[in-house]
Amino acid sequence: MRNKPIYIINPNFRLQSNYLSxxxxxxxxxxxxxxxxxxxxxxxxxxxxxxxxxxxxxxxxxxxxxxxxxxxxxxxxxxxxxxxxxxxxDRANKVLPQRMHELEIKHCLYARKIIIKQLKKHVLGQCYKDFQTIILSPRIILLPQKNMDSIILHEMAHLKFPHHRKTFWNFLSTLLGEDSILQKERMDTTMSTFYNYSDFLLK
Ligand SMILES: [Zn+2]
Known part of the structure; x- marks a missing residue:
């Protein structure tokens, strides 16, 4: 069995996020x-x-x-x-709806409802197209801004395309302003550390 990293919370402990200090x-x-x-x-x-x-x-x-x-x-x-x-x-409940709303305005793409809710460890967001509802995991507030935004935009793209076919990735690329598949691959390489770290803090 792989050892999980052990985190000790002390004065050397820092949260790396735009919204947390x-x-x-x-x-x-x-x-x-x-x-x-x-x-x-x-x-x-x-x-x-x-x-x-x-x-x-x-x-x-x-x-x-x-x-x-x-x-x-x-x-x-x-x-x-x-x-x-x-x-x-507390911060996630305030910040994430605000940030999503900024992105909605920027891209003229609106959900009917946004819910902030703990999801399973490896699930960071969900979109129910029929209800035009997006659920975001509070743990994404621990990500760097660009990665946090990309998770929100991924779910927003599902408001139009409720699947992971090519049309979805193309649409997401226009929202991100870069190739969505390359962006995801780049991000995935850093995610296992993030999952362990955020699981430690929020489970
Ligand atoms: Zn998806």
């Missing part, structure tokens, strides 16, 4: 203790010598911490991962 702020533990009673308990992790707050700051997520005795602590990692997941899902 995670900052790590270290402060001394005395200041952090004074802040404690003013915080809502959901935003605090305080166990076994590990003390972290999280707060939303506009579109960013801040983790504020004092000296952490053990980043690899299982409960701490679980807490950090849940906070990241909440943040990513």
């Amino acid at each position: 995670v900052e790590w702020i270290i402060i001394d533990s005395l200041t952090l203790q004074i802040e404690l009673p003013q915080r809502d308990t959901m935003s605090i992790y305080n166990k076994g010598g590990n003390l972290v707050f999280y707060q939303r700051y506009g579109d960013c997520l801040h983790f504020i911490y004092a000296e952490i005795s053990d980043w690899e602590n299982r409960l701490l990692q679980k807490w950090l991962r849940n906070k990241l997941k909440e943040y990513i899902l």
Whole structure:
């Protein structure tokens, strides 16, 4: 069996996305203790010598911490991962419909409905032509902008062509402004890392 990569969430951890920003702020533990009673308990992790707050700051997520005795602590990692997941899902629900709408206007191609919903690991989008409805996986917000757009445009192209025949790929090429099959091949080479990484964050 292949080993899955192990990710540790700590101050070296960065989210690579136009729409997500995670900052790590270290402060001394005395200041952090004074802040404690003013915080809502959901935003605090305080166990076994590990003390972290999280707060939303506009579109960013801040983790504020004092000296952490053990980043690899299982409960701490679980807490950090849940906070990241909440943040990513919240941003995806705002950003993806907005971005899709910009692309709809640009290409004069409109869906009736867009739904943001977790799909199976290797499924990033779906289109129901009869209902003119597009479903997007929130995990695509973790992709570079160009790849994220190409997933959205792929589903939008299915509004006209509900199959993967040549007419579909030709139409998608006009939306992308480049050869859609070459674009997909290029993207596929980087996707296995992405699937593992996004699965770790959002499963
Ligand atoms: Zn397709």
